[in-house]
Amino acid sequence: MKDKILTFVTIGIIALMGNWIGYNVSPTEALPGMMIIVAVTILGFFLAKIIPIKLPIVIWVSMLALLITTPIFPGNESIIKVTEQVNFMALATPILAYAGLSFGKDLKEFKKLGWRIVVISLVVYTGTFLLSSLVAEIGFRLTGKFH
Amino acid sequence: MQENSLRNWKIHLFVLILVCVTEFIGVKTLNIGIGAIALFPMLYALIIGAIISLPSLKILKTKEMNIAANILGISFMLFVAKLGMLMGPSLPKIFEAGISLGLQEVGHFAGTILLGLPIALLLGMKREAVGATFSIDREPNLAIIAEKYGSDSPEGRGALGVYVCGTLFGALYLSVLASVMAQTGWFHPISLAMGAGVGSGSMMAAMSGALAVIFPESAKDIAIFAGAANLITTILGTYICVFFSLPFTNYLYKKLEPILGRKAKQDQMKNI
Numbered sequence: 001m002k003d004k005i006l007t008f009v010t011i012g013i014i015a016l017m018g019n020w021i022g023y024n025v026s027p028t029e030a031l032p033g034m035m036i037i038v039a040v041t042i043l044g045f046f047l048a049k050i051i052p053i054k055l056p057i058v059i060w061v062s063m064l065a066l067l068i069t070t071p072i073f074p075g076n077e078s079i080i081k082v083t084e085q086v087n088f089m090a091l092a093t094p095i096l097a098y099a100g101l102s103f104g105k106d107l108k109e110f111k112k113l114g115w116r117i118v119v120i121s122l123v124v125y126t127g128t129f130l131l132s133s134l135v136a137e138i139g140f141r142l143t144g145k146f147h
Numbered sequence: 148m149q150e151n152s153l154r155n156w157k158i159h160l161f162v163l164i165l166v167c168v169t170e171f172i173g174v175k176t177l178n179i180g181i182g183a184i185a186l187f188p189m190l191y192a193l194i195i196g197a198i199i200s201l202p203s204l205k206i207l208k209t210k211e212m213n214i215a216a217n218i219l220g221i222s223f224m225l226f227v228a229k230l231g232m233l234m235g236p237s238l239p240k241i242f243e244a245g246i247s248l249g250l251q252e253v254g255h256f257a258g259t260i261l262l263g264l265p266i267a268l269l270l271g272m273k274r275e276a277v278g279a280t281f282s283i284d285r286e287p288n289l290a291i292i293a294e295k296y297g298s299d300s301p302e303g304r305g306a307l308g309v310y311v312c313g314t315l316f317g318a319l320y321l322s323v324l325a326s327v328m329a330q331t332g333w334f335h336p337i338s339l340a341m342g343a344g345v346g347s348g349s350m351m352a353a354m355s356g357a358l359a360v361i362f363p364e365s366a367k368d369i370a371i372f373a374g375a376a377n378l379i380t381t382i383l384g385t386y387i388c389v390f391f392s393l394p395f396t397n398y399l400y401k402k403l404e405p406i407l408g409r410k411a412k413q414d415q416m417k418n419i
Contacts, residue, residue, distance in 0.1 A: 003153045004221060011222050014163045022170030022188055040228045061224050062378050065231025070238055083232045088370045089189065089359060090170070091229050092352040095222045096189040097165040099318065099349045100196020101158060102216035105209055107202060109311045116270045117305065120263055120279050121312035125321055125345070127262030128283055129354070130328070132254030132376070133342030137334050139247030146244070146335050 001049075005042055011094050012038045019090035033083040037091075040065050153221070155214045157207075161199060165192045174360050182330035184323055185360035189353060193318060223348035230374030237371050244337065248375060251341045255380050256387050259283055260396050268407035274400075278305030281396040282388050284313060285347050291388050318353035321345070325357040336362040340369040344376025346384055351377045 012034045016027040019034075044061030051060075069076050069083075140146050169188035176183040200207050200215075207215075234241060241248065263280030272279070278296070282288040284306045289298075296302040321343075329339055336358060343354035355373040359366040 007153045007218055007221060008225060010159050011225060014159070014166050015225070017163065018166040018170040018188070021167055022173060037225055037228045037232070041224045044224065044228070056381060057224060058227055058378070058381050061227045062231040065228045066235045066238070069232045069235025076235065080232065080236055083229070086229060088226070088229050088233065089187070089356055091226050092356060093166050093169060093189040093192050094162050095219065095226055095352055096318065096349055097162040097192035097196045098158070098215045098219040098222055100165070100193040101161060101200050101207065102212045102219060103197035103315060104200035104202045104207060105212035105216065106311050106314050110315055113308050113311065116272055117275070117279060117308035118312055119270065120267045120272070120276070121309040122320055123266050124259045124263040124280055124283060124309055125313065125317055126324060127258035128255050128345050129258070129321060129324060129342045131258030131261065132251040133328065133334055133338045135254040136247045136251035136338040136341040139250050140335055140338060143246055145247065146337055
């Protein structure tokens with residue numbers, strides 16, 4: 001757990017730099033928001049550990065973040081205001097950098113695969129994205145929402 | 148997971164440099180004739196990071212790449228927290244889109260099978276096709292296949308193959324596809340954002356990034372609805388895969404294999 005906390009803090013600092021360079025928000029301005037984001041993440045991990053219901057951690061972290069920003073939560077407006085200083089794209093850049101740096105480890109496995117499975121994997125990803133977008137679009141057009 | 152499996156300053160330092168450099172380059176669009184492809188910091192970070200990790204360059208050891216993968220697994224939670232905080236104030240808007248948001252999940256789960264299985268059979272795949280196309284084959288899905296068939300079965304090999312391809316190229320491919328789909332003008336940005344909630348963190352991040360570059364005025368809505376759809380896909384994922392996706396793929400395999408499978412065999416005969 002100590003290592004996880006240290007990792008979140010490190011990524012938080014890296015994202016603050018990216019937020020500064022890419023979105024012109026100075027680290028001092030974005031720091032309170034980032035601290036809340038890191039705290040919610042750590043608390044989510046903690047909840048997943050102590051609550052005996054087995055649910056993926058993603059759900060605990062999401063629910064917690066949702067809860068503190070809904071109007072029923074006292075002080076939600078100031079939480080929203082400070083966390084808005086952290087751009088969501090700035091938080092995603094370090095994540096994909098870690099993804100990139102782990103690329104080489106699966107290359108050996110990849111070279112063993114045939115071309116068919118490579119084609120099919122692209123088809124599978126296309127299918128899930130395309131069909132869900134299509135259903136959402138049809139839903140919106142039928143209900144008249146967002147159009 | 149070992150306690151020290153997250154501790155590696157070399158990896159963090161590389162990420163820091165990658166973030167600073169790529170955020171400095173900023174957003175660009177590349178015109179490829181049929182439309183523009185969104186290029187943005189997280190995509191550069193993914194590609195440059197991948198080049199750094201190439202085994203032939205000997206910059207990173209396999210152990211270090213494994214640590215990067217471990218960090219990736221938990222780093223996504225910060226992104227999830229941020230998305231959650233965007234969703235909180237927008238709950239009424241999310242509920243307003245409730246019908247579409249609920250229905251599009253059918254597309255997420257059925258899309259892999261309906262598009263993937265027939266093509267896999269046409270390409271001449273057998274039982275591998277079931278494992279490959281019953282889901283997007285991320286870790287929880289692999290566990291389901293391993294439990295039912297064993298990881299060394301044809302189904303297991305199919306699932307693992309898609310898993311490996313997805314880990315390597317999923318985010319990159321889907322972000323390019325999202326750029327292309329966004330420019331057809333057929334879809335509302337929010338429809339595509341919901342489509343981006345495929346149930347994998349890095350893929351969803353890369354797709355919503357591409358969409359946010361192409362529809363800058365809807366960037367926040369894109370993050371909110373991609374996040375909401377991704378959350379629902381994750382919550383329902385395991386149950387739907389066990390009770391719907393896998394039985395349905397098997398059912399479809401039985402129906403389609405004699406038609407499409409044999410055809411593939413005849414084609415092969417002709418080729419010989």
